[in-house]
Amino acid sequence: MGIKIYNTMTRQKELFVPLEEGKVKMYVCGPTVYNYIHIGNARPAIVFDTVRKYLEYRDYDVQFISNFTDVDDKLIKAAKEMGSDVPTIAEKFIHAYHEDTCALGVQKADAHPRVTETIPEIIEFIENLIKKGFAYEAAGDVYFKTRSFNGYGKLSHQSIDDLRSGARIEVGEKKEDPLDFVLWKAAKDGEIYWESPWGKGRPGWHIECSAMAKKYLGDSIDIHGGGQDLAFPHHENEIAQSEALNEAPMAKYWMHNGYINIDNEKMSKSLGNFVLVHDLVQQQDPQVIRFFMLAVHYRNPINFSQELLEAAEAGLNRIRTSYENLKHRLSVSADLAMDSEKWTQLVKETREKFIADMDDDFNTANAISHLFDFSREANVYLQEKNTSKAVITEFIALFDELAGVLGLTLHKEEELLDEEIDALIQERNQARKEKNFARADEIRDQLKEQNIILEDTAQGVRWKRDR
Ligand SMILES: [Zn+2]
16 A cells, blocks of 8 residues: 556556655646636645645655746736836736635645756756757857657657657757757847847746756656646746756656636637636635535646536535534533544545545545535434534544645634624724724724625625625
């Protein structure tokens, strides 16, 4: 027994054996920060955060690195459109990324390297590739000589000749072979640039991940993750760059999460059906979004719709209700010495089933089904006339443990009662009369946190819940 991971490289589930016992080195491709993240970007963030949490639950010491692409064509274009500059745009959306993913229960990586902070390592990487004969300069650009790398296409299972038939040299590109890809781009007039041995320019996209993985984790890592759309060409190119230079496998396990469709349609600019996490978390409990994502196995496609999101909410609430009922019963249960063997056994079995499914390529969908089963059993137990404090405590602890692995909290948000709101508003009025504006503002903020909006009207202060 042990953890099995589906490896895109071998197209099969493999027993997870890390390079170094007890340690996991993990690299996950992060976003290009030119906009708020959409629901498709949220999926890898949640999926690989859950993989990390589970590996930690299984006592691995996980080192987790995820990058920010903070300079590229999209950022340059966005900066131009917004009348801003690349660093300002990047800073804004990196901040928003942390805010949005934190709301989704995603833990920060051990490091979030940025391209603009990794330029020396990237230049050194490219120089060494040129020295080894895997790359060449052409009028200020540098390209990777794809045919020189034996094994190109091995991750996406394509032969070099299949790839050749689809490749073109675009206008303005100076490469020798259509399959070659850019490592360094000469700067156009007015563009952001760095000095390099090949003149003013900036890195191509793929090279950053090779340079960052090497810098933070070394030549070989355990798990490389990302969305399915990154397998080709991005990850194929990462492999070519890293393995050509390091002469060692870049990653032992390659993991890719599936796509997200919106109302059964592909998410695309032209359809205008982008769902931004930033907007979504304003309307929807972020825990429901996380639960919704994890209710599907990470390699399967997800269809996103308001209806399905509501179904997920109902599901999560069923589990939360059991949990709350247990908590309530705990406060009134006596410490009875009674036969609880059957229930202790249930806790043990539920944990075992949960682990067995998570061990099987992180099957969160099945793991969640065990939470449902367990909450049903807990409800049955709560029907009994006499319940034991010890059993209830064990039930609550198991819920906390297993939900925690999935990054879920089962506490319901505490909601203020109407009377409590009225009392606070009265207190605020009094504070204002006494010119104690600090206290008045404090109350306003406290209410705002609970989504209560105050309106000053001619008839006095009115309030409403902001949903
Ligand atoms: Zn990458």
